[in-house]
Amino acid sequence: MNLQENARQFAADTRACAMQMMGNAICIQKQLPALDMPDSLRSQIESLCTLLIVTKRNLIREIVEAVAWLESDPDQLDLWIECIRPWILDVMMSINECVEAVQEAVKNGATNPLVSILVTESATNILNTIPEKPTSDGCKTPKNETMNDDLFQQQVDPSAKAPYQVTPLDNFDWYEGAGVPTKCRDAEHALSVAKGILERSLAHEHAQAKNPTDAAELFDRWDSFGDYPSIYPELDPPFNPSEYARQRAEEICADSQNPTSNPSPEIEDAFETEPEQDDTPEDEDSADDCYGFYSEDSYPVGQLIDAIRDVMDRPELSPETLELLRVFLFAMERLPLVTPGVRMGLGLRLDQGGESDWREIRMEDGVFTLGRGTWTEGDADTETVFEVGPGHRDGDAFQASNFALSFIGCTEDVCREVVIDDSSDEPFNGWDLKKDKSRWGSLPCSFL
Numbered sequence: 001m002n003l004q005e006n007a008r009q010f011a012a013d014t015r016a017c018a019m020q021m022m023g024n025a026i027c028i029q030k031q032l033p034a035l036d037m038p039d040s041l042r043s044q045i046e047s048l049c050t051l052l053i054v055t056k057r058n059l060i061r062e063i064v065e066a067v068a069w070l071e072s073d074p075d076q077l078d079l080w081i082e083c084i085r086p087w088i089l090d091v092m093m094s095i096n097e098c099v100e101a102v103q104e105a106v107k108n109g110a111t112n113p114l115v116s117i118l119v120t121e122s123a124t125n126i127l128n129t130i131p132e133k134p135t136s137d138g139c140k141t142p143k144n145e146t147m148n149d150d151l152f153q154q155q156v157d158p159s160a161k162a163p164y165q166v167t168p169l170d171n172f173d174w175y176e177g178a179g180v181p182t183k184c185r186d187a188e189h190a191l192s193v194a195k196g197i198l199e200r201s202l203a204h205e206h207a208q209a210k211n212p213t214d215a216a217e218l219f220d221r222w223d224s225f226g227d228y229p230s231i232y233p234e235l236d237p238p239f240n241p242s243e244y245a246r247q248r249a250e251e252i253c254a255d256s257q258n259p260t261s262n263p264s265p266e267i268e269d270a271f272e273t274e275p276e277q278d279d280t281p282e283d284e285d286s287a288d289d290c291y292g293f294y295s296e297d298s299y300p301v302g303q304l305i306d307a308i309r310d311v312m313d314r315p316e317l318s319p320e321t322l323e324l325l326r327v328f329l330f331a332m333e334r335l336p337l338v339t340p341g342v343r344m345g346l347g348l349r350l351d352q353g354g355e356s357d358w359r360e361i362r363m364e365d366g367v368f369t370l371g372r373g374t375w376t377e378g379d380a381d382t383e384t385v386f387e388v389g390p391g392h393r394d395g396d397a398f399q400a401s402n403f404a405l406s407f408i409g410c411t412e413d414v415c416r417e418v419v420i421d422d423s424s425d426e427p428f429n430g431w432d433l434k435k436d437k438s439r440w441g442s443l444p445c446s447f448l
Contacts, residue, residue, distance in 0.1 A: 337439060
């Protein structure tokens with residue numbers, strides 16, 4: 001590996017570390033209010049989160065400024081490393097002090113043990129991406145010789161580190177547009193996540209292309225605006241996202257030239273194409289049945305549809321989960337019409353030390369339900385916020401909209417798990433059913 005490659009790799013590693021700092025700080029901040037602890041410890045953890053976010057911004061700014069001159073003068077890499085080294089060491093010392101303080105508080109019974117799990121796991125996630133200084137022969141110096149991470153060895157279990165992580169980078173804004181990294185259990189998982197990011201991005205750009213049969217245009221759109229998966233550490237053999245994107249662009253556009261070709265299963269998972277309108281009369285007793293909505297309910301339903309699309313962008317989702325989400329989204333987009341055969345629920349769940357909190361959207365047997373709940377020490381507390389079905393409507397558009405805002409907030413919490421269950425009798429095969437948004441206007445309105 002030459003000096004320029006060393007500089008690029010170190011910049012990429014530093015960027016991945018910075019994004020871990022930001023992602024874990026946000027995760028801690030969201031969960032902190034629900035955990036009991038002394039005010040002094042809470043203040044220390046909040047200060048650590050602030051430090052992580054500030055350091056992330058500083059590192060990204062330094063990367064932006066340094067990349068250009070490192071390309072032309074890679075011999076300056078050592079100087080640049082020395083410039084950012086104090087920031088990273090400061091973060092590591094602060095995390096170590098915070099971990100020690102949390103463990104001491106747990107030992108003394110002064111705080112919830114979940115605080116220790118939260119802070120220690122976050123420390124592990126960040127430590128796993130601390131950049132390693134490359135040597136002149138292209139190898140990397142062991143971390144304990146560069147960033148002194150041996151001070152973590154007593155607090156952080158090394159076995160908890162994920163072998164790989166995949167970070168989606170925005171080609172349009174490579175430095176500030178990075179998404180939340182996905183921790184992967186092995187190289188095969190990392191490669192699958194990376195390809196999934198590319199498939200979704202290519203499918204999205206293909207839908208926006210002026211000429212859907214032009215592979216060069218599709219690749220240029222992806223190269224300018226698409227998502228680029230960064231895998232850390234590098235796979236062996238290496239995976240080249242640009243080469244994969246170029247090859248898939250040719251295959252996708254070739255399929256567009258031949259309408260009888262079968263689309264790639266990965267593309268079908270990545271992007272839902274609008275089904276062609278079918279003028280064939282449908283069963284009036286099934287496809288054209290409406291839930292018991294009022295016209296004003298269209299607004300919170302629209303909010304939920306947008307939130308589900310955001311959920312589908314999560315890179316860690318399996319092809320099976322994406323397929324179920326496609327069906328669920330299709331049924332949501334057909335509202336207020338009932339989609340025959342769909343008996344499904346979509347939930348966002350947060351599990352912490354035997355306790356759970358969730359939000360759920362469910363469509364089953366002609367009943368549409370928005371609900372939430374908690375599970376603590378074996379006791380479940382559930383609440384139906386909004387429900388419409390044959391001959392009844394519980395709740396109003398304001399309650400549905402408040403739920404939608406809460407659900408949107410849950411989609412932004414990377415710690416929440418996507419849970420989708422399908423109790424349908426048979427696999428869904430109703431893609432030819434029509435969507436008719438105009439039906440909302442024909443529904444009654446509670447305001448009149």
